[in-house]
Amino acid sequence: MTLKLPIYMDNHATTQADPRVVETMLPYFTQVFGNAASRSHSFGWSADEAVATAREQVATLIGASKAKEIVFTSGATESNNLAIKGVAHFYRDKGNHIITTKIEHKAVLDTCKRLEVEGFEVTYLGVDKLGRIDPEDVRRAITDKTILVSVMLANNEVGTIQPIKEIGAITRERGVLLHSDAVQGVGKTPFDVEEMNVDLASLTAHKLYGPKGVGALYVRRSRPRVRIATEMDGGGHEFGMRSGTLNVPGIVGFGKACELLTAEWRAEAERFRGQRNHLLDLLTSALDEVHMNGSFEHRLPNNLNLSFGFVEGESMLMAINDVAVSSGSACTSASLEPSYVLHAMGVTDDAAHSSIRFGLGRFTTDEEIEYVAKLVIEKVRKLRDMSPLWEMHKEGIDLTTVQWTAH
Amino acid sequence: MAYSEKVIDHYENPRNVGTLDKEDANVGTGLVGAPACGDVMRLQIRVNDNGIIEDAKFKTFGCGSAIASSSLATEWIKGKSIDEAATIKNTQIVEELNLPPVKIHCSVLAEDAIKSAIADFRAKQAARLALEQA
Numbered sequence A: 001m002t003l004k005l006p007i008y009m010d011n012h013a014t015t016q017a018d019p020r021v022v023e024t025m026l027p028y029f030t031q032v033f034g035n036a037a038s039r040s041h042s043f044g045w046s047a048d049e050a051v052a053t054a055r056e057q058v059a060t061l062i063g064a065s066k067a068k069e070i071v072f073t074s075g076a077t078e079s080n081n082l083a084i085k086g087v088a089h090f091y092r093d094k095g096n097h098i099i100t101t102k103i104e105h106k107a108v109l110d111t112c113k114r115l116e117v118e119g120f121e122v123t124y125l126g127v128d129k130l131g132r133i134d135p136e137d138v139r140r141a142i143t144d145k146t147i148l149v150s151v152m153l154a155n156n157e158v159g160t161i162q163p164i165k166e167i168g169a170i171t172r173e174r175g176v177l178l179h180s181d182a183v184q185g186v187g188k189t190p191f192d193v194e195e196m197n198v199d200l201a202s203l204t205a206h207k208l209y210g211p212k213g214v215g216a217l218y219v220r221r222s223r224p225r226v227r228i229a230t231e232m233d234g235g236g237h238e239f240g241m242r243s244g245t246l247n248v249p250g251i252v253g254f255g256k257a258c259e260l261l262t263a264e265w266r267a268e269a270e271r272f273r274g275q276r277n278h279l280l281d282l283l284t285s286a287l288d289e290v291h292m293n294g295s296f297e298h299r300l301p302n303n304l305n306l307s308f309g310f311v312e313g314e315s316m317l318m319a320i321n322d323v324a325v326s327s328g329s330a331c332t333s334a335s336l337e338p339s340y341v342l343h344a345m346g347v348t349d350d351a352a353h354s355s356i357r358f359g360l361g362r363f364t365t366d367e368e369i370e371y372v373a374k375l376v377i378e379k380v381r382k383l384r385d386m387s388p389l390w391e392m393h394k395e396g397i398d399l400t401t402v403q404w405t406a407h
Numbered sequence B: 001m002a003y004s005e006k007v008i009d010h011y012e013n014p015r016n017v018g019t020l021d022k023e024d025a026n027v028g029t030g031l032v033g034a035p036a037c038g039d040v041m042r043l044q045i046r047v048n049d050n051g052i053i054e055d056a057k058f059k060t061f062g063c064g065s066a067i068a069s070s071s072l073a074t075e076w077i078k079g080k081s082i083d084e085a086a087t088i089k090n091t092q093i094v095e096e097l098n099l100p101p102v103k104i105h106c107s108v109l110a111e112d113a114i115k116s117a118i119a120d121f122r123a124k125q126a127a128r129l130a131l132e133q134a
Helices: A019-025 A042-062 A076-090 A106-117 A135-141 A164-174 A248-286 A313-319 A340-344 A349-353 A366-385 A388-394 B005-012 B064-077 B090-097 B101-133
Strands: A070-073 A097-101 A121-125 A146-150 A177-181 A200-204 A215-219 A290-292 A303-308 A355-359 B027-034 B039-047 B053-061
Touching (some): A019 A248, A042 A070, A042 A200, A042 A215, A042 A248, A070 A076, A076 A106, A076 A146, A076 A215, A121 A135, A135 A164, A146 A164, A248 A303, A313 A355, A313 B064, A340 A349, A349 A355, B005 B064, B027 B101, B039 B064, B039 B101, B064 B101
Parallel strands (some): A177 A200
Antiparallel strands (some): B039 B053
């Protein structure tokens, strides 16, 4: 098998749509193109049936007991906004306190910040050095004003899987709603809204080998029945929770992507684990001063986040420019601040600047793993030969004792 | 982010990577930046008796633009007198490498590295002179 460049290893950012998904979607552009809300003709009925099938497929993947607990949206950013603002605005008479974590996606953090401006109080829980939330911290943070806890299933940078089941037991006991941004974890680690007592969950198709521009919010219908204030006013689609004409081809593709994962995810996760661990072995056996960010045990099987000491992340990305990966280095972000996730884990800024995230996917081949390992090893050596820090480290100088001129 | 061709050229074929003996009286060493900021440059010059920079070497921990800025700096200062080298401005580096606004600090650091190496050399010379006169 010949290797094709460039190689895509950034599957936490997005994934290639599975050809089986695309094939399923195609008729819904030109043949079954009706508006799913049209009740008076077969074009509408056919589209509505396709959406109903997709709703079942999404519900099945996450263990929802009823298909109508799935509300289709434009993606996870909208789902996170709808879940958190929707709950906050509906239950504001009951309380004004929300608990979340410092390592959530910006769609959660910035939504919470907006609610703070409106007068809500938000507790941002810290994580341990492996990026894990302590469920007891959640218990301690709950007050009689708490209406919602929002904790992601798995982190997008370091792949740390959170103890959602343990947190769900606490929130259920205390009568507080639990939302989980499940975008990165679903289809790679067990996720079951019933077993874990999750009341709201955000999903998006494009991280699951489906199309971009379609997502879902799971909203529990019973024990307890969750209510949300709508954010989008209009025709009352999606059980009155999210107005707007349904993206039928996208929803069909999302459904198909979920159906494939329900059947295949366990085998796929095992393959990821084998490839990921092999990549790790190749890199750490050839290179010194390689540090893993996050937990190895509680980690998405397709994630590897490493700091290559004394090598700056963006220069690594440039060195391996026919391999698509990402870095927590400030230089790769518009803000010029290194990763807030790594910072919350207590990773030093130096190490954050040296971090590289590898995200394996359905189409990652064993040949690609070998190629990437070889290339990374070669380039780390080249950049270390160019690094004054590596030279000082080799001379035995403790870099933390040097007087640096911050700029 | 897309890089200019000149940045890529310097990054892929960096000029004058290496180390000069920092104990040598004719060598000036500048070490600027901080690991926590993601940029550290070390620039060294060897100056002959006529005050001409005979050799220049660098090592940089930083992004491609930081590496290119320091590579270009060594290329420009070689063969110049230390007084001439001290007049190099970061804006000239920005212009030559087509650095975008977010990378201007890389050029500032390169200018600082040149000035810092020259200052180190001058301090060494002054110390030697003082020793000779004493």
